[in-house]
Amino acid sequence: MRENFKVRFEGNANEYFKIWIVNTLLTIVTLGIYSAWAKVRNRKYLYGNTLINEGRFDYTADPKKILVGRLILGFFFLCYLYGPLLHYSIGLFAIVCFIVLFPWIIVKGSIFNLTNTTYKNVRFDFTRDLKASYKNYSIAGLITLCSLGLAWAWAYCRHKHFTISNSYYGQKKFRFNATGTDFFTIFFMMGLIYLLIVVCLALIVGGAAYLLTGNISKEATPFVGMALTYVFLGAGIVYITAFHKTKIINLVVNSSSLEGIDFRARLETQEYFKILFTNALAIIFSLGLLTPWALIRLHLYKCNNIQLIADDSKHFDEFIQEARKGDGSAADAALDFWDFDIGF
Amino acid sequence: MKIKGYFYDGKTSKRHKATLWVQGDVIEVHREGEATLSYPKSEVQVEGRIANLPQTLRFFDQALFETKEYDKVLKIHPHENWKKLLHAIEDRWAFIVPALCFSAVVCYLVYQSLLPVMAEQMAQRLPGKVSEYMQDSTLTLLEREDFLQKTQLKPSEKERMKKLFEDLTANYESIDFELKMAATEKMGPNAFALPAGRIYFTDSLYELLKENPGEIQAVLLHEMGHVVHKHGLKAAVQQAGLYFFLSFVVGLGDWSTLSLVLLSSSYSRDMEREADEFAAKELKARGLEPLLLGRALEKMEDERKKKKKLEIPSWISTHPGTNERIKSLKKQ
Numbered sequence: 001m002r003e004n005f006k007v008r009f010e011g012n013a014n015e016y017f018k019i020w021i022v023n024t025l026l027t028i029v030t031l032g033i034y035s036a037w038a039k040v041r042n043r044k045y046l047y048g049n050t051l052i053n054e055g056r057f058d059y060t061a062d063p064k065k066i067l068v069g070r071l072i073l074g075f076f077f078l079c080y081l082y083g084p085l086l087h088y089s090i091g092l093f094a095i096v097c098f099i100v101l102f103p104w105i106i107v108k109g110s111i112f113n114l115t116n117t118t119y120k121n122v123r124f125d126f127t128r129d130l131k132a133s134y135k136n137y138s139i140a141g142l143i144t145l146c147s148l149g150l151a152w153a154w155a156y157c158r159h160k161h162f163t164i165s166n167s168y169y170g171q172k173k174f175r176f177n178a179t180g181t182d183f184f185t186i187f188f189m190m191g192l193i194y195l196l197i198v199v200c201l202a203l204i205v206g207g208a209a210y211l212l213t214g215n216i217s218k219e220a221t222p223f224v225g226m227a228l229t230y231v232f233l234g235a236g237i238v239y240i241t242a243f244h245k246t247k248i249i250n251l252v253v254n255s256s257s258l259e260g261i262d263f264r265a266r267l268e269t270q271e272y273f274k275i276l277f278t279n280a281l282a283i284i285f286s287l288g289l290l291t292p293w294a295l296i297r298l299h300l301y302k303c304n305n306i307q308l309i310a311d312d313s314k315h316f317d318e319f320i321q322e323a324r325k326g327d328g329s330a331a332d333a334a335l336d337f338w339d340f341d342i343g344f
Numbered sequence: 345m346k347i348k349g350y351f352y353d354g355k356t357s358k359r360h361k362a363t364l365w366v367q368g369d370v371i372e373v374h375r376e377g378e379a380t381l382s383y384p385k386s387e388v389q390v391e392g393r394i395a396n397l398p399q400t401l402r403f404f405d406q407a408l409f410e411t412k413e414y415d416k417v418l419k420i421h422p423h424e425n426w427k428k429l430l431h432a433i434e435d436r437w438a439f440i441v442p443a444l445c446f447s448a449v450v451c452y453l454v455y456q457s458l459l460p461v462m463a464e465q466m467a468q469r470l471p472g473k474v475s476e477y478m479q480d481s482t483l484t485l486l487e488r489e490d491f492l493q494k495t496q497l498k499p500s501e502k503e504r505m506k507k508l509f510e511d512l513t514a515n516y517e518s519i520d521f522e523l524k525m526a527a528t529e530k531m532g533p534n535a536f537a538l539p540a541g542r543i544y545f546t547d548s549l550y551e552l553l554k555e556n557p558g559e560i561q562a563v564l565l566h567e568m569g570h571v572v573h574k575h576g577l578k579a580a581v582q583q584a585g586l587y588f589f590l591s592f593v594v595g596l597g598d599w600s601t602l603s604l605v606l607l608s609s610s611y612s613r614d615m616e617r618e619a620d621e622f623a624a625k626e627l628k629a630r631g632l633e634p635l636l637l638g639r640a641l642e643k644m645e646d647e648r649k650k651k652k653k654l655e656i657p658s659w660i661s662t663h664p665g666t667n668e669r670i671k672s673l674k675k676q
Contacts, residue, residue, distance in 0.1 A: 015395040018434040025443045027593050028450050035592050041394065048397040055359060084477060120359060121352035121408040170357065283599055291596060317358035
């Protein structure tokens with residue numbers, strides 16, 4: 001008899017608001033440097049309040065490394081953005097660097113994020129296999145290029161497969177069994193919805209213009225048309241985002257497993273859309289002050305709709321910590337310096 | 345002192361109900377049915393409290409103890425006052441409210457004063473090559489989108505426009521001004537300037553203003569104002585700065601782009617006002633009426649209304665309302 005375990009979230013918008021505002025204040029006062037410490041505190045709050053079977057998550061990253069990572073990434077981004085102003089080759093160089101380093105960045109970033117994430121004081125981890133990463137992303141790149149982007153779903157699946165099936169919790173490895181076709185179905189549906197939205201938008205605005213002509217003053221007509229376009233186009237974009245997020249999360253979570261533990265996600269596009277749409281309105285009309293409330297709401301919805309299935313609760317006690325690889329050696333200290341955080 | 349909580353031994357994910365005994369320089373971990381562990385107090389790290397999460401004690405062998413008996417935890421290392429600071433601030437509305445007000449004021453000042461001033465300074469200092477690069481990339485975009493077609497004006501009309509333009513640019517020889525006439529279906533009567541000095545003037549705008557050369561010159565001067573004040577560069581720097589501020593400092597994350605669109609329109613309106621002022625000043629210097637620009641704007645607006653083009657509400661528009669612009673031109 002398998003048992004269901006809910007993901008519980010204990011945080012609330014009130015507490016989170018205070019953490020957020022103090023983070024913002026200190027970031028402003030330190031001219032942005034504190035943003036790395038703010039990120040850690042923010043994550044510690046969200047992770048720590050997320051519980052499965054009475055065990056908490058934690059985020060243990062060193063803010064100094066996050067700062068270094070941000071500086072390096074910022075430098076490359078500036079080169080890409082403004083380099084061409086100085087010499088045309090600089091922007092190109094930044095892009096080439098990014099492409100060549102991408103598989104390395106994926107591995108390094110995943111190692112950093114996962115080794116600094118714990119559940120019940122046991123660390124997550126990621127493979128050190130750079131060769132596999134280069135192989136995987138070369139193939140994914142070729143698939144995309146040769147199909148002129150049409151087979152993007154299969155490349156994306158390779159990416160998800162690589163990042164998930166190379167992750168560990170303690171000494172146990174995750175498994176992932178979705179196929180490119182599953183992802184393709186989602187992307188294809190997104191395309192159809194996009195078309196549908198464009199057609200609806202044209203019908204609604206056109207219809208409204210036809211009905212309203214002559215009924216309201218000439219000055220008001222353009223405003224009504226503009227407002228309708230804005231609201232429906234905005235809602236359309238939010239709907240596609242909601243569809244994309246819920247379907248991908250459901251697929252990825254349901255296709256993953258970890259040594260006798262299965263995951264079940266049942267996010268609904270309609271519900272997710274309602275939350276995103278009201279969040280956007282709340283943030284705009286509160287001039288950003290309701291941002292923490294909006295984030296908590298979204299996180300809570302995700303937690304409430306994800307479950308774990310395991311034989312019994314003892315299973316969660318039996319994971320064994322992987323010894324830190326090569327603790328204390330000089331080579332690892334050098335490698336360690338290059339472990340930095342990358343947020344995509 | 346005894347502290348109740350949960351203990352993880354650092355080797356497995358098992359959670360043990362445990363009691364810490366803090367005695368002198370030693371901390372002992374007591375668990376039911378397990379051997380007692382003991383650690384030197386000086387090597388136990390106490391993490392700062394965050395909201396109502398259990399507070400964490402970390403031991404050198406990766407073991408961990410978590411408890412909600414916050415007051416007792418404080419007594420383990422009584423001198424580490426700085427670790428209490430953040431929670432102490434977050435816990436009191438007396439600190440939060442001023443922090444909120446302070447942040448709001450700073451954000452407003454950054455948005456309203458600091459970013460525009462910094463962008464202005466940077467735009468003045470960046471080499472002219474930068475403007476050229478921006479102009480070239482815009483041109484490539486215009487060509488790719490097939491935005492502009494070849495002008496349908498007669499050679500005599502083209503010559504007339506050229507003369508009107510050269511009359512204005514004589515004072516600004518350091519800038520590489522160039523006038524391009526173009527036909528376009530997408531834009532209607534309009535004119536716009538690229539950062540390095542190229543100015544586009546559409547055929548339909550010429551048709552609209554051709555009776556009055558003063559009005560044509562007023563529009564040309566407005567566009568020249570954008571170039572002289574380096575508005576293209578300034579806008580690029582300003583928007584990059586604003587995006588950085590919104591996403592990293594305010595922490596808006598995914599919402600940064602939306603906010604950027606809403607907030608940067610005010611910068612654009614300021615630039616339009618500056619270009620209007622430039623045109624008004626130059627017109628006066630030539631003994632012409634500043635209101636010529638106002639009349640040209642009115643004609644363009646009438647044309648837009650005739651075609652029932654959609655109007656953008658003023659608070660999000662890139663240009664100030666025509667009435668407001670005419671009013672301030674009257675004052676000049």
